[in-house]
Amino acid sequence: QVQLVQSGAEVKKPGASVKVSCKASGYTFISYYMHWVRQAPGQGLEWMGIINPSGGSTTYAPKFQGRLTMTRDTSTSTVYMELTSLRSEDTAMYYCARTYYIWGRNDYWGQGTLVTVSS
Amino acid sequence: EIVLTQSPGTLSLSPGERATLSCRASQSISSSYLAWYQQKPGQAPRLLIYDASSRATGIPDRISGSGSGTDFTLTISRLEPEDFAVYYCQQYSSSPQTFGQGTNLEIK
Numbered sequence: 001q002v003q004l005v006q007s008g009a010e011v012k013k014p015g016a017s018v019k020v021s022c023k024a025s026g027y028t029f030i031s032y033y034m035h036w037v038r039q040a041p042g043q044g045l046e047w048m049g050i051i052n053p054s055g056g057s058t059t060y061a062p063k064f065q066g067r068l069t070m071t072r073d074t075s076t077s078t079v080y081m082e083l084t085s086l087r088s089e090d091t092a093m094y095y096c097a098r099t100y101y102i103w104g105r106n107d108y109w110g111q112g113t114l115v116t117v118s119s
Numbered sequence: 120e121i122v123l124t125q126s127p128g129t130l131s132l133s134p135g136e137r138a139t140l141s142c143r144a145s146q147s148i149s150s151s152y153l154a155w156y157q158q159k160p161g162q163a164p165r166l167l168i169y170d171a172s173s174r175a176t177g178i179p180d181r182i183s184g185s186g187s188g189t190d191f192t193l194t195i196s197r198l199e200p201e202d203f204a205v206y207y208c209q210q211y212s213s214s215p216q217t218f219g220q221g222t223n224l225e226i227k
Contacts, residue, residue: 035216045156045164045207045218061215095163103211105154105169112163 002026004096004110011116017084020113022096029077030054033099035106036070036081038092048094050102051079086117121145121210123219131227138195140222142208147188152212155184155193158221159204167206168193200226 007021036048049060051070058070072079094113097106122145132138151171156164166175168184181196195202203226208219
């Protein structure tokens with residue numbers, strides 16, 4: 001069965017960086033794009049960006065340009081999301097979610113990783 | 120980017136009643152590339168409807184989607200206790216994909 005398993009919760013200080021992993025199983029890793037979506041406490045869903053696991057190409061939402069990097073490791077079927085220069089407003093649950101097409105429905109989601117930014 | 124506006128913000132209904140949730144787009148969504156998700160507290164979103172009216176795997180037929188262009192609707196014909204949650208619409212017709220702000224469906 002398809003599973004996206006994310007790394008555990010993180011607590012970071014302002015200005016630090018965080019790297020969250022998302023390990024895929026149960027399907028052909030390079031056949032699906034992977035998106036990252038975040039959700040601040042009590043708020044809605046915010047799209048951050050997308051990576052093509054096949055070639056590694058990425059597209060980021062403009063508000064994250066310069067702070068966000070997505071990478072993948074095809075040998076372990078894992079994608080990574082790194083966000084730098086963290087501020088308190090980055091406190092959120094971060095989800096990975098796959099799509100078959102570059103822009104499409106997110107049919108499977110990871111369980112989420114809570115990132116807390118606090119001094 | 121396409122802005123999605125959901126209404127109402129909160130909908131209070133009783134089990135057995137019919138729920139109608141709205142999602143309006145700031146510009147036309149081509150090919151009806153719109154999805155609906157359900158999210159319960161502490162859980163990731165779950166895909167319910169894609170391409171405006173197609174049910175995802177395992178979704179009961181009392182949940183349906185309709186609409187085109189800029190106006191879309193999610194309908195739950197007879198509410199079950201497990202349906203009370205937050206619902207989000209999402210468009211994926213143009214970059215970046217965007218989400219509505221959500222409708223909280225609560226028990227009356």
